Amino acid sequence: MSNRSSQQLPIYLIALGAFALGMASYVTAGLIPMIESDFSVSVAIAAQLVTAFTLAYGLGSPIFVALTPPDRQRTGLLVALAVFVVANAASALAGDFNMLMLWRAVAGIGAGVYLAMGIGACAALSAADRRGKSIAIIMGGMASGVVLGVPLSLMIADQMGWQAALWLVTLLGLLAFVGLGLLLPTLPVAPSSSLRQKLAILTDGHVVTILLVSLLAAIASLGMYTFIAPLLADPNYGAVRSVTPYLWVWGIGGVLGSFLVGPVVDRVRGPVLVLAIMLILAASLFLLPAAASLDAWLAILPIVSWGAVGWALQVPQNNELIVARQAQGDGNLAIALNESALYLGSAIGAAAGGFILLLQMPTWSLAACAGTVALAGALLQVINIRRQPGWIPQAEPHH
Template identity: 90%
Template sequence: MSNPTSNQLPIYLIALGAFALGMASYVTAGLIPMIETSFSVSVAVAAQLVTAFTLAYGLGSPVFVALTPPDRQRTGLLVALALFVVANAASALATSFDSLMIWRAVAGIGAGVYLAMGIGASAALSTAERRGKSIAIIMGGMASGVVLGVPLSLMIADQTGWQGALWLVTLLGLLALVGLALMLPALPAAPASSLRQKLAILADGHVVTILLVSLLAAIASLGMYTFIAPLLADPAHGAVRSVTPYLWIWGIGGVLGSFLVGPVVDRVRGPVLVLAIMLILAASLFLLPFAAALGAWLVALPIALWGAVGWALQVPQNNELISARQAQGDGNLAIALNESALYLGSAIGAAAGGFVLLLQLPTWTLAASAGAVALVGALLQVVNLRRQPAWPGTPRPEPHH
């Protein structure tokens, strides 16, 4: 019988890689002014580096996860992380903007495949009763990379140039890669299936509902995050000069939510927990403009709550997807599709928020619209509740062949 502590170390190493991934996903936005100067391109052109990474991450990763041989899960995870490390090093060494753009896209593919396979690996290394906690460690690592890693790497970039931030991402990714190459045990092979069988995942109503809830949550949460500055800058809602402290509050809430939800996932039925999270997300978004109007610091409470539940949601969602598709052997693909739903939702949320501002509607309508989308997600989650899936740890019946 294996020692559970020895099984935990690879999970923390996967989380270290997720920390580097969280940094890489969000740091580029902060580096745009330096890159703009370095390559003599406009802000609009430099901003496409973020698009290249996120599109490759959201659209490329499910394809590559689907193509990974079922008996090469460990190799697939290590190759994806190696690709991410090489792409970040090449980005730091890029001498032209075009090559930088290409390497950001390659980094995005490596990151997306790594996270999906890393969550799958952490589930395989855990007992069913501890799976939620293991997934929470990975998601907490990613959240920490966004909240703690991005400001740290931007400080380094201020001293050493924009390349310094990418070298830090490369170094952390390399540490995780070496650690996993030495410590990650062989992973169980997934059942072999054709590409057509893998595409059948989209005919699974339970999975599609989970993905739609993730999409709506991302539209609401990440979409509103894009527009937190114009809301709080409005004289009717606090006339805040610097939004930075509130972004920290949102991020720290996210880190706490990601880690603390783990033990809860292993005790509370997934769909019930997701419904509660979606209702809290909707309530916190609806409360934003009211709290901001009452006081600049009172608004910190709904922002912290919003960050906590927004990040925590993906732990029970990924756990539920693994439970739903483990028998069919495409749990990693389900997680990759969930990540795609998040990135797509973020893009839709940003576009929809921009449209609201274009119509010159009051800024409170941004929060109200986001809250309404989260509420629709909560109503959709009732459908999953009615399906009555198994409790965490309850074996599902094998599919009939």
């Protein structure tokens, strides 16, 4: 086996784990009706399983990543994956709703820590000029888990019960764990730093700006995703009966965007690429009601580009965070904080969309508000670019 292929194999195994993680993150929402009848709880209570997973993922993972010893990066990655696998198996075996809720939260922490450390491991295993492509493989794995894995596991759950979907997640996670246990080399030791030094990451203006752009992108993209059905069901915007084909198109766009952006990240300056992505995201969201009002099928064009750039964004963002914090040794923590920004943004976006509907504003205003938030992210990115003189060739300092 050549050296390059022996280095690539662990990256694909980490991506397999990310595929399982993508499934676990989004499949629970589809299982709610089955879980609700099985445990005799209301929809509102069953839906809290999603909240438990996402809150634990978003809030718990940065804490556990920060506590991982710098010389135990490989062990930390494997332990996080093991926790994720065990928690999904325990969820499938849970005979009591409160235990199921607890295990979904544990699975969320394992997932968040695994993804942050997995992206960090990929960066460590890749040459600088191939790092973007490696991160894209991981993010593409996660996107595929959402787009392909979730419908597949829901079909299995329909035939064999909701537990079957979680057993499939467990099996895929276990395969990734065994493969990584055998093939993942020892990872470079990160520079040692105290918890206080790690908290100083939040005083790094460059990092905070990157995280804010991710937050605004998630509010716009994932927030609007929650309300794609009410927009397209509106008689003025297609009167669509089933939104499923449009969700598939969004997801397929996401998988393509995640994978295709990798080689671009290694050629185009990250901050400039992020600006372009934010502008395309804003334009796609603004165009969505206009396209849908002409013809429901025309809406596919802005939806596919929105899905592609929404998912693609995290590849250059994670790459920039690794570059920004590599010397301090807390690149993994920066990535975990970025994941937290995405989950927080998704929650804010969903709440804001609900508020817009509560005010009985026209449905087009959902897309218009989402587009405006994406545009605010693009403006913030312009400030980010201008603040970094090294990124603009003519502005390099003279010695």
